[in-house]
Amino acid sequence: MRNRIITISREFGSGGRTIGRETAAKLGIPCYDHELIDKIAEKTGFAKGYIAERGEYAASSSWLANAFADRDYNGRSNQDYLWNMQRQVILELAEKESCVIVGRCADYILRDTADCLTVFIHADKAKRAERIVKQYGERDDAPEKRLKEKDKRRAAYYQFYTDLKWGAVENYHVALDSGVLGIEKCVEILTSLY
């Protein structure tokens, strides 16, 4: 039997990571989130902070300029190399075991190769703002600004490497509003769908 994978894409502050962890715990399968970063670090030699940042987010400013800068003689940037390694780690995981994978375009990477349930978690801005302040504390920037910046960079990264629109309903088997439904109900639905 093929391994069964749940991929979770999520708006910043929507609780998608928590939903992923709790779903995996209920199903008794591993959840790869930070653990993915450790694996990619092992494979590539990149620092974990660099991977966390550049393996899921477009650069904060002049993303397009960056995308075409610092390329090797084959025209590949560090970020392209990271994309390829990340892709390989995700494919290997899906080959090895059933699991939950949070973020990092896993839905796209596994679309043809695994028995995959692709999930998108979202919530309205006010609920997400409240959540990030609770989770990550206050910052100089207002929470609304932090949300907008993070989501914009995630969407740009996703679009650049997949050529699909991040958060477009047709790319996910299930999309849930965690702000209205609550974390627990989302976990229950995903568990029942597995």
Added chain:
Amino acid sequence: MRNRIITISREFGSGGRTIGRETAAKLGIPCYDHELIDKIAEKTGFAKGYIAERGEYAASSSWLANAFADRDYNGRSNQDYLWNMQRQVILELAEKESCVIVGRCADYILRDTADCLTVFIHADKAKRAERIVKQYGERDDAPEKRLKEKDKRRAAYYQFYTDLKWGAVENYHVALDSGVLGIEKCVEILTSLY
């Protein structure tokens, strides 16, 4: 206690109507789909065929031209009048009883007034094409063309009256791919969420 309403928006051929009916049957509450058209016909004197068509779809050609033609001395078109009556019927239903309402922008109309679960049902084109041929038979136009035309006109109608994007993930509490999950599983999720 306030009435609880499930609104179902759906891509043409996704089985959204069937999911609505079966969910309502399981919950023991009424489902308004064709029944809504009967009620609106009673209230307005419009023919049922006209309501079915113009209460959910933009006109097939030159929609914008149509939208501004045939207006009364207050600048209202037949379609605006129908929109207002339809809105009133939906608000009255939500006031009267818990129910499932399929289509007709009910999600938007009830957003502030009812305890509402807003649902979007979609599926990939191949699955929907197969379904409409099975349900409605062959036509002169290829099923893919029929899908595209219907969805385009639903989206235009929705956008015109709500100023929101039809099928955008943030407008729904739950979005489900009925092609991958299957009708029965969709019904199960909605029943469990009620």
